[in-house]
Amino acid sequence: MQIQGINYKTVWMEGNKVRMIDQPLLPHKFEIHECKDYKETAEAISTMVVRGAGAIGATAGYAMAQAFLADENIEEAARYIQNTRPTAQNLFYAVNKVLKAKNKEEAVKIAEQIANEDSEACKQIGINGEPIIKDNFKILTHCNAGWLGFVDWGSALSPIYQARRNNKNLFVYVDETRPRLQGARLTAWELKNENIPHALIADNAAGYYMRKGDVDMVIVGADRIAANGDVANKIGKYEKAVVAKENNIPFYIAAPTSTIDFDCVSGEDIPIEERDQEEVLFVQGADDKGQLQKVKISYSKAKNPAFDITPAKYITGIITEKGICKPEELIKWKNM
Amino acid sequence: MQIQGINYKTVWMEGNKVRMIDQPLLPHKFEIHECKDYKETAEAISTMVVRGAGAIGATAGYAMAQAFLADENIEEAARYIQNTRPTAQNLFYAVNKVLKAKNKEEAVKIAEQIANEDSEACKQIGINGEPIIKDNFKILTHCNAGWLGFVDWGSALSPIYQARRNNKNLFVYVDETRPRLQGARLTAWELKNENIPHALIADNAAGYYMRKGDVDMVIVGADRIAANGDVANKIGKYEKAVVAKENNIPFYIAAPTSTIDFDCVSGEDIPIEERDQEEVLFVQGADDKGQLQKVKISYSKAKNPAFDITPAKYITGIITEKGICKPEELIKWKNM
Numbered sequence: 321m322q323i324q325g326i327n328y329k330t331v332w333m334e335g336n337k338v339r340m341i342d343q344p345l346l347p348h349k350f351e352i353h354e355c356k357d358y359k360e361t362a363e364a365i366s367t368m369v370v371r372g373a374g375a376i377g378a379t380a381g382y383a384m385a386q387a388f389l390a391d392e393n394i395e396e397a398a399r400y401i402q403n404t405r406p407t408a409q410n411l412f413y414a415v416n417k418v419l420k421a422k423n424k425e426e427a428v429k430i431a432e433q434i435a436n437e438d439s440e441a442c443k444q445i446g447i448n449g450e451p452i453i454k455d456n457f458k459i460l461t462h463c464n465a466g467w468l469g470f471v472d473w474g475s476a477l478s479p480i481y482q483a484r485r486n487n488k489n490l491f492v493y494v495d496e497t498r499p500r501l502q503g504a505r506l507t508a509w510e511l512k513n514e515n516i517p518h519a520l521i522a523d524n525a526a527g528y529y530m531r532k533g534d535v536d537m538v539i540v541g542a543d544r545i546a547a548n549g550d551v552a553n554k555i556g557k558y559e560k561a562v563v564a565k566e567n568n569i570p571f572y573i574a575a576p577t578s579t580i581d582f583d584c585v586s587g588e589d590i591p592i593e594e595r596d597q598e599e600v601l602f603v604q605g606a607d608d609k610g611q612l613q614k615v616k617i618s619y620s621k622a623k624n625p626a627f628d629i630t631p632a633k634y635i636t637g638i639i640t641e642k643g644i645c646k647p648e649e650l651i652k653w654k655n656m
Numbered sequence: 657m658q659i660q661g662i663n664y665k666t667v668w669m670e671g672n673k674v675r676m677i678d679q680p681l682l683p684h685k686f687e688i689h690e691c692k693d694y695k696e697t698a699e700a701i702s703t704m705v706v707r708g709a710g711a712i713g714a715t716a717g718y719a720m721a722q723a724f725l726a727d728e729n730i731e732e733a734a735r736y737i738q739n740t741r742p743t744a745q746n747l748f749y750a751v752n753k754v755l756k757a758k759n760k761e762e763a764v765k766i767a768e769q770i771a772n773e774d775s776e777a778c779k780q781i782g783i784n785g786e787p788i789i790k791d792n793f794k795i796l797t798h799c800n801a802g803w804l805g806f807v808d809w810g811s812a813l814s815p816i817y818q819a820r821r822n823n824k825n826l827f828v829y830v831d832e833t834r835p836r837l838q839g840a841r842l843t844a845w846e847l848k849n850e851n852i853p854h855a856l857i858a859d860n861a862a863g864y865y866m867r868k869g870d871v872d873m874v875i876v877g878a879d880r881i882a883a884n885g886d887v888a889n890k891i892g893k894y895e896k897a898v899v900a901k902e903n904n905i906p907f908y909i910a911a912p913t914s915t916i917d918f919d920c921v922s923g924e925d926i927p928i929e930e931r932d933q934e935e936v937l938f939v940q941g942a943d944d945k946g947q948l949q950k951v952k953i954s955y956s957k958a959k960n961p962a963f964d965i966t967p968a969k970y971i972t973g974i975i976t977e978k979g980i981c982k983p984e985e986l987i988k989w990k991n992m
Binding site: 347348493494496497498499501504505508509511512518519520521522523524525526527528529531554555556558559562563566592600601602603604605606607608613614615616617618619620621622623624625628629 | 847848860861862864865867894895899902937941942949950958964
């Protein structure tokens with residue numbers, strides 16, 4: 321996708337170096353973070369210089385390729401990289417895939433393949449979802465399910481990028497997505513760089529625009545999809561889904577099929593992570609000199625559930641690289 | 657109500673001085689702002705050192721009393737004070753009431769009466785609403801409808817304060833209430849000072865706790881209530897009301913009857929103010945030295961509707977100083 325008119329991917333390899341967009345600095349600073357060996361790349365994953373399941377997977381694959389190129393102990397490198405973020409499924413997939421390479425060339429090839437597959441799946445989500453977006457649609461999105469969470473294109477934003485390339489007029493309402501403000505920091509920045517008309521709104525304002533008839537559809541991403549079509553995703557998405565249904569607004573999930581967990585019968589089986597209260601009590605932004613600065617907003621205790629479950633009954637359809645289906649039809653992709 | 661164990665009102669008069677809690681500094685600093693003449697008091701209203709309809713009315717009354725005490729031109733003082741905040745209805749009521757005083761003593765007496773009436777109405781809202789709150793209830797509130805918006809007690813928080821005095825166990829979920837964070841800054845601070853167990857949450861998390869069965873009731877304030885029971889209030893309240901209904905959670909409005917606008921047939925007649933986008937693009941807090949600091953969170957454009965309408969069908973009851981009624985029964989108080 322574009323940044324100031326130039327095409328970028330979230331992470332890529334140049335020679336034996338891995339380069340990536342430094343995400344914690346966004347939108348205040350745009351810098352490329354360079355990792356000269358696998359340990360630096362692993363460090364970038366653990367410190368969240370790169371985040372998002374698809375992007376983490378690709379980065380881990382590149383880190384493994386770096387280990388091959390530098391004649392490191394490959395098994396040791398694999399363990400090191402896998403220890404960065406214990407819960408990111410794509411990371412293990414990528415490390416294990418590159419681990420099987422027979423030589424340096426093959427390791428680099430497999431790593432590139434992992435990144436390309438992520439990018440292609442996301443592009444296909446966009447192509448599959450694009451026809452749902454009619455000309456002059458106003459779309460609401462929550463959190464960041466854009467290209468920064470993957471290698472390119474993204475999930476929820478991919479149909480929007482495709483629709484824009486097909487010259488459809490669009491307007492996107494971007495929920496700022498407290499507490500971590502991924503909408504304000506990342507989604508708004510992506511859309512601005514792609515010249516897609518949009519407005520940032522407080523999460524509280526989404527219902528106002530839905531009731532007013534100003535939202536034609538909602539598209540959001542997913543962290544995990546249960547076999548029955550229930551979706552776990554960023555906190556607040558449940559509220560948006562309930563209010564969308566109340567106002568007869570289609571509510572779509574967009575995600576690669578790798579997000580579907582067929583072993584998980586329903587959303588009730590997905591544990592909800594309670595994160596550090598500091599994420600609620602502090603807000604990160606930039607001061608008037610553009611320097612990153614955190615401010616404290618309250619001295620009370622806070623609760624900070626990071627995700628919520630949106631039951632399948634609120635979901636109009638799930639857009640994947642294999643096509644669009646209703647939540648209750650998901651099961652058909654189990655053995656595809 | 658209490659601040660570090662000492663009883664305070666939001667605004668009061670001492671001799672010829674008007675003193676008030678400096679609200680923009682909260683919760684980072686607690687300071688008393690002193691106004692030695694009516695012009696300084698008027699300035700405190702216009703710069704929002706004091707805010708909230710009830711508190712503004714009382715402050716305006718005190719400013720008029722100061723004008724009397726200093727032998728000022730009373731008509732001129734009245735015009736000056738009325739020019740501070742053109743839309744606050746209580747301000748005009750208070751100014752006109754003190755204007756009719758025949759002498760200094762009467763002016764002070766009327767001003768004190770206005771403040772006391774506000775305080776008494778709010779206390780009565782608490783007494784009337786208290787029985788709805790059962791022991792061990794978990795209550796969700798949004799924005800600040802506490803004592804800082806009035807002279808004392810508040811509206812939505814008043815039944816909570818009464819229940820606490822009656823030794824009921826309570827827990828309050830406080831929506832931070834973006835964009836202006838009145839929940840994080842004011843409501844959490846009030847509850848902390850009254851030793852009421854509570855947790856600050858991102859606005860996005862309210863639905864999560866409602867669906868989880870962790871919220872027994874919702875109590876919020878109102879800016880304006882239409883004759884049919886529709887309520888205009890802080891942005892985001894509509895979403896909470898829809899999600900509360902979806903989860904069969906009682907949703908109560910608490911407000912003095914002066915908030916009811918019988919000339920307004922329904923919520924659709926209430927215009928929604930679109931406020932400055934800077935309120936969304938910046939967040940105010942304190943830096944690590946406790947100094948007030950604003951940080952920028954995004955470089956996109958923002959939209960900032962300040963209020964939304966909650967249709968009567970989502971409202972379980974309206975708690976006023978005259979009693980509790982269903983939204984459709986409001987009309988009975990028209991000529992009471």
